[in-house]
Amino acid sequence: MSAPLQPALTRLRTMILDDETLVRAVASGRRRGTEPPWRRVELRYVDLKAGRHLQVTAYDDAQAHTTNHAVGEPARSALDGLLGHPFGNWHVDTTTETHQLRVTKKGEAVVHSRPRAAEQAIDRDHDRDKGRLLPEDDPVFRALGLSDHEGRMKPSRQGKYRQVEEFLRILDASITDALDKRHLRTPTAGEPLQIVDLGCGNAYLTFVTERYLSHVRGLPVYLTGIDQREQSRTHNEKIAGELGVDATFVAASIGAATPGVRPDVVLALHACDTASDDALAQAVDWEAPLILAAPCCHHDIAAQLRRQPTPGPYAMLTRDGILRERFADTLTDGLRASLLRLEGYRVDVMQFVGSQHTPRNTLLRGVRTGRRVDDGPARREYDELVEAWGVRPRLGDLLERA
Incomplete structure (x- = not known):
């Protein structure tokens, strides 16, 4: 069933800002009659020498653009900016659950959530392949x-x-x-x-x-x-x-x-x-x-x-x-x-x-x-x-x- 969009996005925001449980979040697609600035955006936390950061990788039609935002106000500000863009889909993986949000033609949210069969490990290595859709160490x-x-x-x-x-x-x-x-x-x-x-x-x-x-x-x-x-x-x-x-x-x-x-x-x-x-x-x-x-x-x-x-x-x-x-x-x-x-x-x-x-x-x-x-x-x-x-x-x- 559909639900008001803003409260659903607020719940996703809370999940994404939890650097202890977020595995990865992905924004993609577009809402009806709109065009977000990026084709796709991926978010995850990485551990740098300066501490933990929210890494945002945004894809246009030609390349990937990566920025890092310190946990706290910088990460919150970067995420709020992304949530303000008219993406049509959000996918959020945590260590224990998977959440999928789709924006309907009427601008409402349809959310599907399901528990994971086993707890998911988190990769916070900032040196993994840049811009790779599947890293070379993927099990496949x-x-x-x-x-x-x-x-x-x-x-x-x-x-x-x-x-x-x-x-x-x-x-x-x-x-x-x-x-x-x-x-x-x-x-x-x-x-x-x-x-x-x-x-x-x-x-x-x-x-x-x-x-x-x-x-x-x-x-x-x-x-x-x-x-x-x-x-x-x-x-x-x-x-x-x-x-x-x-x-x-x-x-x-x-x-x-x-x-x-x-x-x-x-x-x-x-x-x-x-x-x-x-x-x-x-x-x-x-x-x-x-x-x-x-x-x-x-x-x-x-x-x-x-x-x-x-x-x-x-x-x-x-x-x-x-x-x-x-x-x-x-x-x-x-x-x-x-x-x-x-x-x-x-x-x-x-x-x-x-x-x-x-x-x-x-x-x-x-x-x-x-x-x-x-x-x-x-x-x-x-x-x-x-x-x-x-x-x-x-x-x-x-x-x-x-």
């Missing part, structure tokens, strides 16, 4: 074999760690925006966000997604990972057991995927070639509110371009093999983005940091608006493009058969 990295037994990232895994961080920043912004604009429903413990990863492989990004959303953002989530290899299923179930994560892993092809729930977020990260098309088609068929897809290679359209005469005056784009391959990458993802828009998705195409296998790739982010386009300029533009280049995108065929 040890379970995945990325860090050693002392919690240090292995040198050979630094590239993967950077990939994880970049993905989490995109995920964080995407989830926040989708929740703010009501494209995603607000999850509860009884009805968590359903995260489905298609072609999950060894589920590196699947597990860090769960870890970040549940432990950092404080959002109830449930994982389903689908991969055609039985080896992946058994491996991922073992990791889930070690981490204490309640999840389902299925050995099946993407086309035969049946998660048993309506997915809220569909991931398709590094699905090779037309497997990305299979995943996108499934996500559209499920009417998934949020899609994050990062293809790792594009062979199908490239092969079609080799078999077709190049329309003039574009011969220079396909004459040399390396340029033809790069153009095929661009054409493939351009057509995918166009098809998703026709199916009622708002699509952003962005650069996504690659792994050692895919040093340069693209991420497609689709947010379902429900406004499907059956005719008009967008449809004609797509039809003219595929006709001019003589290609037949697999995603188009899959969506036509759906």
